Amino acid sequence: xxxxxxxxxxxxxxxxxxxxxxxxxxxxxxxxxxxxxxxxxxxxxxxxxxxxxxxxxxxxxxxxxxxxxxxxxxxxxxxxxxxxxxxxxxxxxxxxxxxxxxxxxxxxxxxxxxxxxxxxxxxxxxxxxxxxxxxxxxxxxxxxxxxxxxxxxxxxxxxxxxxxxxxxxxxxxxxxxxxxxxxxxxxxxxxxxxxxxxxxxxxxxxxxxxxxxxxxxxxxxxxxxxxxxxxxxxxxxxxxxxxxxxxxxxxxxxxxxxxxxxxxxxxxxxxxxxxxxxxxxxxxxxxxxxx
Ligand SMILES: O=C(O)CCC(=O)C(=O)O
Numbered sequence: 001x002x003x004x005x006x007x008x009x010x011x012x013x014x015x016x017x018x019x020x021x022x023x024x025x026x027x028x029x030x031x032x033x034x035x036x037x038x039x040x041x042x043x044x045x046x047x048x049x050x051x052x053x054x055x056x057x058x059x060x061x062x063x064x065x066x067x068x069x070x071x072x073x074x075x076x077x078x079x080x081x082x083x084x085x086x087x088x089x090x091x092x093x094x095x096x097x098x099x100x101x102x103x104x105x106x107x108x109x110x111x112x113x114x115x116x117x118x119x120x121x122x123x124x125x126x127x128x129x130x131x132x133x134x135x136x137x138x139x140x141x142x143x144x145x146x147x148x149x150x151x152x153x154x155x156x157x158x159x160x161x162x163x164x165x166x167x168x169x170x171x172x173x174x175x176x177x178x179x180x181x182x183x184x185x186x187x188x189x190x191x192x193x194x195x196x197x198x199x200x201x202x203x204x205x206x207x208x209x210x211x212x213x214x215x216x217x218x219x220x221x222x223x224x225x226x227x228x229x230x231x232x233x234x235x236x237x238x239x240x241x242x243x244x245x246x247x248x249x250x251x252x253x254x255x256x257x258x259x260x261x262x263x264x265x266x267x268x269x270x271x272x273x274x275x276x277x278x279x280x281x282x283x284x285x286x287x288x289x290x291x
Contacts, residue, residue: 006031012037029160030206032205033201033204036205040203054148055074064176064249067121073107073269080264080271088253089256103235107245111226113225119224121215125172126164127231128210139209139211141237143232144206144229145200150223153197153217162192162194174191
């Protein structure tokens, strides 16, 4: 197994280049080092790590092996640091360049893999494996993996099968609260395509296609592994049904400078955090993870 291909950038003047777009199309992902600078990262940490109103929204989902995957997720970007990041040119504008047209915010998740085995694994899956079931007709969707902590093999870094987005959508089934792709198909694909461990530092970023096969192991190390994952859908791919993620909602982009300039750490109005206890479309406690 080898490491993923890496691009570098100037975080204060980020442009999604044609070479980056080509890598996304060829490999199903593009890995960019130093995408967020120190100030942007500090502002993000102040929101998700230091704000009780934020941390109190984190809930756990079984990984089927005695551990929990802890997370929180919300529908709309809002006006706090996480929201301005999700609406920034470098994030939303880049998603538009990769998907080839207007996008809207599908949701953002904060994945909290806590240390010493408290953070469970995410089994092999494609995001479109289950977004498909939400009435999204085309795989015109992507996510960004934005680490807040170092991501290493020891604490459950992202793993991808390079080029697997070209296999199309694979069948998925519910497995202890997570969606897992068909095992036989997975083994055949693994035998033909490179399996990569994507070790990343805080501020790095990976844009990935919704049909890219990915997973991560449990965090058995002493260090936490928190990652922000904003996801986008193309405006032209408005879902055919109302579900627990938004249908087309115009996204108001902001300049990149808004990420570092934001001083709103407490007003989360408009985000609509998913509440696993009351959300009727999402029965997390009954081992049905909202996808
Ligand atoms: O947090 C991770 O390592 C993986 C998360 C993931 O696979 C997902 O959100 O689809």
